[in-house]
Amino acid sequence: MRNYLVFLGRSFLLSFSGSPLFYAWMGFLTVLSAIGARAFTRQLVTGLSMTGMTDQVSWGIYIANFTFLVGLAAAAVMLVIPAYIYRKKEMHDVVIFGELLAIAAIIMSLLFIMVDLGRPDRFWHMIPMIGEFNFPYSMLSWDFIVLNGYLLVNLHICGYLLYMKYLGRKPSAFIYMPFVILSIAWAISIHTVTAFLFVGLVGRHFWNTAIVAPRFLGSAFTAGPGILIIAFQVIRHFSGYQISDRAIHILRNIVTASLLINLFLLACEAFKEFYAFSSHGSSARYLFFGLESHGEYYSALVPYIWVAILMEVAAAIILIIPPIARRMLYLNIACVLANVGIWFEKGMGLVIPGFIPSPQGTVVEYAPSSTEWLVTMGIWAFGLLLFSWMLHLAIHIMKGDFHILADEPTRGLREQAVG
Amino acid sequence: MSREHDEHKDSRGAQPPRTTDPNSSGRRTFLKAGLGTAVALSTGAFVAEPLRGLKDSPTLHELLRKHYTKLTPDLMDQVLRRIERQVAANYCAKVRVNDPKPLDGVEYAYCLNLSRCNGSRRCVTACMRENNIPPDHPEMAYIRVIEMPNDTLDLEDGNPLYAHETIPDQGKFYLPMSCQQCRQPPCTKVCPTHATWTEPDGVTVIDYNWCIGCRCCLAACPYEARRFNWTRPEIRPEQINPDMGYLSNQIRPRGVPEKCHFCLHRTRLGKNPACMEVCPTGARVFGNILDPNGKIQYILKNKRVYILKAEAHTFPRFYYFFEK
Numbered sequence: 001m002r003n004y005l006v007f008l009g010r011s012f013l014l015s016f017s018g019s020p021l022f023y024a025w026m027g028f029l030t031v032l033s034a035i036g037a038r039a040f041t042r043q044l045v046t047g048l049s050m051t052g053m054t055d056q057v058s059w060g061i062y063i064a065n066f067t068f069l070v071g072l073a074a075a076a077v078m079l080v081i082p083a084y085i086y087r088k089k090e091m092h093d094v095v096i097f098g099e100l101l102a103i104a105a106i107i108m109s110l111l112f113i114m115v116d117l118g119r120p121d122r123f124w125h126m127i128p129m130i131g132e133f134n135f136p137y138s139m140l141s142w143d144f145i146v147l148n149g150y151l152l153v154n155l156h157i158c159g160y161l162l163y164m165k166y167l168g169r170k171p172s173a174f175i176y177m178p179f180v181i182l183s184i185a186w187a188i189s190i191h192t193v194t195a196f197l198f199v200g201l202v203g204r205h206f207w208n209t210a211i212v213a214p215r216f217l218g219s220a221f222t223a224g225p226g227i228l229i230i231a232f233q234v235i236r237h238f239s240g241y242q243i244s245d246r247a248i249h250i251l252r253n254i255v256t257a258s259l260l261i262n263l264f265l266l267a268c269e270a271f272k273e274f275y276a277f278s279s280h281g282s283s284a285r286y287l288f289f290g291l292e293s294h295g296e297y298y299s300a301l302v303p304y305i306w307v308a309i310l311m312e313v314a315a316a317i318i319l320i321i322p323p324i325a326r327r328m329l330y331l332n333i334a335c336v337l338a339n340v341g342i343w344f345e346k347g348m349g350l351v352i353p354g355f356i357p358s359p360q361g362t363v364v365e366y367a368p369s370s371t372e373w374l375v376t377m378g379i380w381a382f383g384l385l386l387f388s389w390m391l392h393l394a395i396h397i398m399k400g401d402f403h404i405l406a407d408e409p410t411r412g413l414r415e416q417a418v419g
Numbered sequence: 420m421s422r423e424h425d426e427h428k429d430s431r432g433a434q435p436p437r438t439t440d441p442n443s444s445g446r447r448t449f450l451k452a453g454l455g456t457a458v459a460l461s462t463g464a465f466v467a468e469p470l471r472g473l474k475d476s477p478t479l480h481e482l483l484r485k486h487y488t489k490l491t492p493d494l495m496d497q498v499l500r501r502i503e504r505q506v507a508a509n510y511c512a513k514v515r516v517n518d519p520k521p522l523d524g525v526e527y528a529y530c531l532n533l534s535r536c537n538g539s540r541r542c543v544t545a546c547m548r549e550n551n552i553p554p555d556h557p558e559m560a561y562i563r564v565i566e567m568p569n570d571t572l573d574l575e576d577g578n579p580l581y582a583h584e585t586i587p588d589q590g591k592f593y594l595p596m597s598c599q600q601c602r603q604p605p606c607t608k609v610c611p612t613h614a615t616w617t618e619p620d621g622v623t624v625i626d627y628n629w630c631i632g633c634r635c636c637l638a639a640c641p642y643e644a645r646r647f648n649w650t651r652p653e654i655r656p657e658q659i660n661p662d663m664g665y666l667s668n669q670i671r672p673r674g675v676p677e678k679c680h681f682c683l684h685r686t687r688l689g690k691n692p693a694c695m696e697v698c699p700t701g702a703r704v705f706g707n708i709l710d711p712n713g714k715i716q717y718i719l720k721n722k723r724v725y726i727l728k729a730e731a732h733t734f735p736r737f738y739y740f741f742e743k
Contacts, residue, residue: 041470118674125486
């Protein structure tokens with residue numbers, strides 16, 4: 001126990017020691033987070049009227065980001081399966097980074113829920129036992145459980161493995177493996193439940209389709225490993241921690257397969273929406289081509305979806321030509337294209353058109369306000385800050401240069417004597 | 420200072436001198452942590468500064484209260500009196516907030532004769548006045564009258580924003596829409612905190628003082644019946660209806676939804692809803708569906724009624740019919 005407290009204290013101190021570049025990066029993210037947080041407190045004082053949301057489009061960019069980030073968190077499973085189930089050696093050294101990304105992404109997605117609430121002061125009404133929990137009917141109550149559960153499971157796995165490494169002990173599989181297995185099923189569940197949040201709404205035909213959950217998983221398993229491919233190169237460039245090209249190329253294969261599946265599912269959905277040409281396809285028509293209503297032509301989302309599709313197709317072309325995809329530069333371009341594309345496609349492209357046209361048949365368009373952009377930027381900066389900080393500690397532990405001190409008390413005394 | 424120590428230590432070969440050494444816990448690190456604390460405090464001040472403008476921050480009692488179903492009569496009384504005090508303080512109006520309970524053997528339903536409705540929107544303004552909806556915010560009205568071409572029932576062809584010199588317009592009929600008071604309401608199912616539910620008399624209500632404002636119910640409603648208080652409603656004292664119900668027309672806090680509640684602060688006392696009282700054409704019929712000799716049962720048995728979006732299987736308690 002004492003060792004653990006010392007570990008926490010020293011980790012805290014270690015958080016503030018690093019190169020000038022580390023300081024500049026963390027300082028930059030802190031400034032952005034603070035600007036975002038101030039935008040949120042201003043929104044708190046005035047109300048959600050500072051956003052671009054309306055009674056017709058009652059969820060906006062906050063929920064879009066929430067959806068994207070739950071997917072990012074779920075994608076950690078794409079490292080966990082090769083590492084623990086197929087026992088790929090090169091994945092074992094990096095799986096922890098995937099789990100840390102999951103922790104950061106879950107915290108970000110919970111923050112996006114908090115900033116979206118009209119009454120954040122009453123959020124505790126959602127906590128089981130303490131509040132008044134509408135379980136099992138409300139999908140948001142399920143989401144609350146699975147997201148927080150996934151957060152705890154990953155905190156346990158990462159915390160335990162890193163602490164054992166710090167102590168120089170071999171982790172006991174008995175203590176973490178059951179949770180690893182649990183986290184695999186749980187990762188699928190968080191994104192499925194998030195999809196059901198949309199799927200379960202009877203009046204919204206655009207979402208009320210069985211394909212939403214598979215599409216969510218397809219896009220998640222593209223976006224998450226894509227971000228990690230880039231993160232791994234940043235880590236080995238700046239920290240000197242060895243990450244093999246083979247680990248990156250395993251992720252590349254996962255990204256390639258998932259992206260193709262995602263595009264296939266998108267095509268399936270597009271066929272269903274457009275061939276039948278029923279009134280249930282109005283939202284899709286609005287998204288892809290714009291919609292005419294009472295002499296006016298509405299098309300705010302059209303650029304988003306076509307840019308998204310172009311980006312994803314370009315990424316897919318790069319990825320399916322192995323001689324190109326094996327080169328890091330092109331691989332990175334493909335990962336960025338796929339991620340931005342998916343952010344558009346399942347953020348703005350899935351959440352917003354579900355509300356348009358409204359159930360009473362009117363078309364009210366949505367564009368995020370400056371407050372929404374600032375808060376969004378702030379949460380992303382905070383998430384990156386969190387992820388960088390966890391990586392900073394984890395890499396020092398993994399490299400073995402942050403470890404338990406054999407003679408801690410004596411060393412402290414000696415330093416005092418020197419001073 | 421500390422560099423000297425490091426060099427000193429280094430010359431004795433005790434510890435490697437790099438300040439980035441994660442195992443060092445020297446004075447420089449503490450200094451940096453101190454600086455970090457200062458940065459954290461000033462950042463906190465920068466972030467929290469706008470909060471000084473917060474006017475409607477909840478009281479401790481409000482923060483810690485229990486769910487509606489777990490409030491004893493005493494606690495409920497405290498809640499009602501607190502709301503009265505808050506309205507007096509924030510809106511300069513003396514009001515009375517009650518919580519009338521559903522009546523035994525009563526289940527409300529509404530029938531609306533579309534052949535008679537002339538699109539005057541008198542019901543809309545009466546409803547707004549009755550239910551303390553700010554008059555300069557017509558988008559918050561519970562009733563939306565949609566002007567429909569005679570040859571269709573597709574809502575996408577309808578126009579809720581019509582503005583003519585004279586009504587009714589040629590070749591049009593008028594479809595007033597508000598909460599359909601469903602028997603299987605999608606909105607209550609999705610609520611994560613039981614802040615909206617259907618009362619025994621068939622009215623779906625919202626506890627404005629419990630809702631967390633997630634807006635799942637707005638997304639779930641197939642009739643677009645719910646409005647959200649994106650900001651604090653602004654209403655002048657002379658515009659306030661002082662006769663208020665806790666689950667109906669009390670002035671809503673910001674950050675929660677609202678919708679038609681069949682005027683339950685009136686109807687549970689035996690009165691008619693404000694929209695029916697004011698209707699100039701007699702298009703609106705309100706009553707108890709359980710009364711075998713009532714007006715509602717007469718219409719259901721003798722007219723050809725239909726419900727909106729029957730395919731959604733929400734089974735509304737709001738019926739429409741055409742009858743000259």
